[in-house]
Amino acid sequence: MTIMRYSLASLITNALTGNRNWKPVWREPEPKSSYDVVIVGGGGHGLSTAHYLAKEHGITNVAVIEKSYIGSGNVGRNTTIVRSNYLLPGNEPFYEWSMKLWEGLEQDINYNAMVSQRGVLNVFHSDGQRDAFVRRGNAMRFYGADAELLDKEQVRALVPFVDFDNARFPVRGGLFQPRGGTVRHDAVAWGYARSADSRGVDIIQNCAATGFRIENGRIVGVETEKGFIGAKKVALCVAGSSSRVAQMAGLRLPIEAHVLQAFVTEGIKPLLDTVITFGAGHFYCSQSDKGGLVFGGDIDGYNTYAQRGNLPVVEDVAEGGMALIPAIGRLRILRSWGGLLDMSMDGSPIIDKTPVDGLYFNGGWCYGGFKATPASGWCYAHLIATGEPHPYAAAYRFDRFGSGRVIDEKGMGAQPNLH
Amino acid sequence: MRINCPYCGARCLEEFTYRGDATVKRPESIDESARDAWVDYVYLRDNPAGLHKELWHHGAGCHSWLEVTRNTVTHEIVAVELAAKGR
Ligand SMILES: Cc1cc2nc3c(=O)[nH]c(=O)nc-3n(C[C@H](O)[C@H](O)[C@H](O)COP(=O)(O)OP(=O)(O)OC[C@H]3O[C@@H](n4cnc5c(N)ncnc54)[C@H](O)[C@@H]3O)c2cc1C
Ligand SMILES: [Zn+2]
DSSP: OOOOOOOHHHHHHHHHTTTOOOOOSSOOOOOOSEEEEEEEOOSHHHHHHHHHHHHHHOOOOEEEEOSSOTTOSGGGTSOOEEOOOOOSTTTHHHHHHHHHHHHHHHHHHTSOOOOBOOOEEEEEOSHHHHHHHHHHHHHHHHTTOOOEEEEHHHHHHHOTTSOTTOSSSOOOEEEEETTOEEOOHHHHHHHHHHHHHHTTOEEEOSOOEEEEEEETTEEEEEEETTEEEEEEEEEEOOGGGHHHHHHTTTOOBSEEEEEEEEEEEOOOSSOOOSEEEOSSSSOEEEEOTTSOEEEEEEEOOSOOOSSOOOHHHHHHHHHHHHHHOGGGGGSOEEEEEEEEEEEESSSOOEEEEOSSBTEEEEEOOTTOOSTTHHHHHHHHHHHHHHSSOOGGGTTOOTHHHHHTOOOOTTOOOSOGGGO | OEEEETTTEEEEGGGOEEEEESOOOOOSOOSGGGHHHHHHHHHOBOOOSSEEEEEEEOTTTTOOEEEEEEETTTOOEEEEEETTTTO
16 A cells, blocks of 8 residues: 655645545554564554654564554543653653654654644742752753743743732742643554554554463464464553553563543633643643643542543642633533553653563553653664663663662652652 | 441542552561562552452541452442451
8 A cells, every 4th residue: 555645735636626535544454463573552652663663673564453443542532741851860861852753753754743842831839849840950951851940920921811829829930841742642643553554564453462372481472352463572562451461471560550530621712822730739731722721630549440530630630720720710621531541650661571582561651651652662662673772761671660770750659649 | 439438437539548459468578588579569569450459548537547349440349348357
């Protein structure tokens, strides 16, 4: 199949012919009997891994098997925020590389992912918090990311409707990352899928992995709903289902499954042209291109595989929203939903080999793995192709837990619901 | 979700704090030979999809630690006991 390239000419031609001639964006093949690499999980990370395996390493005899449809997981449920404002050495270079890949993504995959560098603004409310943000901003700049400390008046110029004089949590300023922003989440899945498919990767939907065939400590293939598929290498990439799937290969992980809820209001005229986060509670918000305010807050905080949460967190998020942007109280919420998170024990991800030869693991993304989608695929593809961890992901190893080299941005310890 | 506290009756979720898996066992030994057992205890979890025994603290109620058996797929709570039972 030849890939249809998108251009102004193709848009005009198709518009003039009633949009009846667009072709399916990827094939729907039946699985072959075996592949060099089978990627389990067709979320953002599985698909970007397939793209970079094919494009950067020339490995194209690859299948991505997805339990449901492409985009049905968190890649289509998140609040679309991308940023590289981490503090710790194990994290910041990785997330900054992801940001750079976002900046070139649409040219790389010839697909409009609506990458919008509208900025990410973290407001602070006290001197102590300002100092902590200065430190974080300096760490970001040290690793080549952008960070600006804004005073109250500079924040006011960006978001005049914020409750600056809130009696309890007055807004004193903010840490701003201008290159951060939002990316159209499901377009990321579709764009990577299309690109991988055009390079020969088979994307097989409605095909859950149901078991692994392991002989003499080496993986030889995957049992699936569509029968056995042989594989020289198998790469797990199932985010919130990590423990469930890894358990089929006899592995126990430093991960708990939790739920994060998100909300969108009715559409309004342009109000918020950046991403804003509250500093005194957990609340973050951006405005979608359709006009709805998209926001969220904390995870519910108990183990769950149900993709829905409970009311206490809804109330907590609404309170955070009202404290930061009182005008939000005039809006009606259109929809809310939940997604299944792979909360790790230190709040940071894992991209590593497993004790089973040829079986690789990618997971532990917590509530922040969307921004990581390009770099995760980039580094995972490198590991699968070369057998060596990519330098940017070198800290994301299983053995960091036992050796005490955890990457705990929040300093919470081994308590997943607190990260 | 509501938890039926043995002392206080059915109460809303916001009265409770979650601790996590109630089945992990703290190793007896602090000897170097127990290192792997400690790593298991601190970091590794079964994280089942289905029935899960877990600890909740009734902080806005009677202050008991409860061992709750809950289905992580449906959120149905099938048993609530005092965590201190038989210990
Ligand atoms: C409400 C919400 C808001 C979020 N907001 C942000 C944000 O603003 N910024 C950010 O950076 N991150 C955010 N995240 C986190 C981010 O969405 C995830 O970390 C990331 O999407 C996980 O990687 P993924 O895209 O590969 O996961 P997924 O899209 O979940 O992919 C995993 C796939 O594996 C499949 N699978 C599971 N079991 C099997 C099996 N047995 N066989 C085959 N396939 C299987 C699933 O069906 C799924 O499609 C948010 C998450 C949620 C839930
Ligand atoms: Zn009680």
